[in-house]
Amino acid sequence: xxxxxxxxxxxxxxxxxxxxxxxxxxxxxxxxxxxxxxxxxxxxxxxxxxxxxxxxxxxxxxxxxxxxxxxxxxxxxxxxxxxxxxxxxxxxxxxxxxxxxxxxxxxxxxxxxxxxxxxxxxxxxxxxxxxxxxxxxxxxxxxx
Amino acid sequence: xxxxxxxxxxxxxxxxxxxxxxxxxxxxxxxxxxxxxxxxxxxxxxxxxxxxxxxxxxxxxxxxxxxxxxxxxxxxxxxxxxxxxxxxxxxxxxxxxxxxxxxxxxxxxxxxxxxxxxxxxxxxxxxxxxxxxxxxxxxxxxxxxxxxxxxxxxxxxxxxxxxxxxxxxxxxxxxxxxxxxxxxxxxxxxxxxxxxxxxxxxxxxxxxxxxxxxxxxxxxxxxxxxxxxxxxxxxxxxxxxxxxxxxxxxxxxxxxxxxxxxxxxxxxxxxxxxxxxxxxxxxxxxxxxxxxxxxxxxxxxxxxxxxxxxxxxxxxxxxxxxxxxxxxxxxxxxxxxxxxxxxxxxxxxxxxxxxxxxxxxxxxxxxxxxxxxxxxxxxxxxxxxxxxxxxxxxxxxxxxxxxxxxx
Numbered sequence: 001x002x003x004x005x006x007x008x009x010x011x012x013x014x015x016x017x018x019x020x021x022x023x024x025x026x027x028x029x030x031x032x033x034x035x036x037x038x039x040x041x042x043x044x045x046x047x048x049x050x051x052x053x054x055x056x057x058x059x060x061x062x063x064x065x066x067x068x069x070x071x072x073x074x075x076x077x078x079x080x081x082x083x084x085x086x087x088x089x090x091x092x093x094x095x096x097x098x099x100x101x102x103x104x105x106x107x108x109x110x111x112x113x114x115x116x117x118x119x120x121x122x123x124x125x126x127x128x129x130x131x132x133x134x135x136x137x138x139x140x141x142x143x144x
Numbered sequence: 145x146x147x148x149x150x151x152x153x154x155x156x157x158x159x160x161x162x163x164x165x166x167x168x169x170x171x172x173x174x175x176x177x178x179x180x181x182x183x184x185x186x187x188x189x190x191x192x193x194x195x196x197x198x199x200x201x202x203x204x205x206x207x208x209x210x211x212x213x214x215x216x217x218x219x220x221x222x223x224x225x226x227x228x229x230x231x232x233x234x235x236x237x238x239x240x241x242x243x244x245x246x247x248x249x250x251x252x253x254x255x256x257x258x259x260x261x262x263x264x265x266x267x268x269x270x271x272x273x274x275x276x277x278x279x280x281x282x283x284x285x286x287x288x289x290x291x292x293x294x295x296x297x298x299x300x301x302x303x304x305x306x307x308x309x310x311x312x313x314x315x316x317x318x319x320x321x322x323x324x325x326x327x328x329x330x331x332x333x334x335x336x337x338x339x340x341x342x343x344x345x346x347x348x349x350x351x352x353x354x355x356x357x358x359x360x361x362x363x364x365x366x367x368x369x370x371x372x373x374x375x376x377x378x379x380x381x382x383x384x385x386x387x388x389x390x391x392x393x394x395x396x397x398x399x400x401x402x403x404x405x406x407x408x409x410x411x412x413x414x415x416x417x418x419x420x421x422x423x424x425x426x427x428x429x430x431x432x433x434x435x436x437x438x439x440x441x442x443x444x445x446x447x448x449x450x451x452x453x454x455x456x457x458x459x460x461x462x463x464x465x466x467x468x469x470x471x472x473x474x475x476x477x478x479x480x481x482x483x484x485x486x487x488x489x490x491x492x493x494x495x496x497x498x499x500x501x502x503x504x505x506x507x508x509x510x511x512x513x514x515x516x517x518x519x520x521x522x523x524x525x526x527x528x529x530x531x532x533x534x535x536x537x538x539x540x541x542x543x544x545x546x547x548x549x550x551x
Binding site for chain 1: 155481482484485486489490493500501502506515517518544545548549550
């Protein structure tokens with residue numbers, strides 16, 4: 001049986017249970033709800049853009065440790081990046097979870113979000129890890 | 145009866161090292177069922193009702209004999225009151241379309257319990273929207289049971305259809321369907337019983353219940369996936385229009401019109417799942433040979449033990465009625481402060497299979513004020529050791545999370 005301590009590691013646990021990114025933005029540019037109806041996980045993601053820069057992000061909602069931590073760590077990773085850089089990071093993260101991208105150098109740009117690498121070994125939880133990333137991918141593609 | 149001996153009938157337990165506690169979703173299959181299907185394909189495979197040759201007649205015999213076996217199993221008065229379907233969901237859709245759409249008028253009422261599975265709920269929403277009928281719910285009390293007052297308040301003279309699950313797939317509550325049927329009949333309504341969660345565990349007697357319709361799926365009672373049953377009183381089925389149209393459900397087909405076959409063929413369009421039917425027959429044989437008394441005796445001992453042990457874990461929230469006699473073999477629970485999907489993943493990593501989620505019962509979850517639960521559901525091949533493994537894995541999950549939990 002698989003040891004899950006590499007998935008439920010310190011970083012992921014901290015972000016899932018006590019995230020400083022779980023708050024409201026006063027002046028969000030875009031806001032969108034992402035949900036997995038099958039498991040009831042639901043997040044509201046807010047982005048504040050400043051020109052081409054993703055200046056601030058926040059989330060609210062509820063879900064499992066993996067979906068909550070993934071949302072929070074995504075926010076840390078994307079904050080301050082340009083929209084183009086953001087899109088590239090999102091693509092890389094989704095590729096990592098789907099095991100389409102395994103090159104360590106390529107994964108470096110994910111910063112802390114690399115902590116979710118082992119979720120790729122848990123097919124039942126892939127959609128938990130991807131909830132926020134698919135939501136923001138949609139926001140940046142359709143609303144910017 | 146020695147459970148270890150029983151377990152030997154189930155090849156999956158030889159081939160894997162799992163603690164299988166998801167019997168509410170589907171049960172494992174005994175070798176007797178697997179062999180029966182094998183034998184069908186090796187010796188009797190042909191399309192029933194079609195050919196004039198010996199093999200097709202043989203296949204027809206096996207298919208129809210199983211119908212008679214199912215009728216006897218649930219004590220139906222007539223064999224043609226048994227209709228084979230794909231699953232419980234298809235049986236319920238058949239009733240919604242072929243009975244509900246034709247028998248409900250604007251402002252008449254459909255009454256369901258809040259603990260219905262989506263399969264006995266979503267089709268009725270469609271019927272209500274199309275016919276203008278109202279959809280009302282019988283809610284549960286703080287013991288997770290439907291009270292007499294609730295039954296008598298919700299089922300009225302306007303009620304034409306009552307849909308009720310015999311046993312909740314989330315709470316394990318055993319509903320007093322006989323009482324509900326009696327009251328509904330007094331009010332002039334017909335009753336549809338979802339026996340999917342009960343027939344694996346207890347004897348069903350449709351005449352004693354006086355159920356108008358009763359449905360179940362085979363795969364939750366040792367049979368293969370893809371075979372379901374609809375029982376209906378003959379006089380009701382006779383009046384209903386067919387659900388699916390096509391081969392084998394007809395008498396005469398003209399360019400513009402068709403006359404339909406009598407029961408049961410009227411409701412069995414197209415080539416049927418014969419291997420499923422044969423497997424269902426073998427599953428019934430297995431259950432009858434073991435006996436419902438033995439099944440209940442084994443389950444009671446193991447489930448009682450599980451409830452006792454789970455109650456000792458003070459970090460756990462249990463969603464079961466305190467009235468043990470009204471509770472079956474499904475136990476829903478949550479570790480306070482930890483999401484059930486995380487708990488289920490950690491249990492899985494310890495070889496313990498439970499279900500987590502809303503269990504196709506979102507309105508019930510919303511009513512309980514929760515998103516989801518973990519659910520352990522037992523069958524007669526489960527042992528106290530399986531319970532111990534569940535407890536051990538739950539303790540591991542709790543210990544992994546406890547320093548981060550903020551409730």
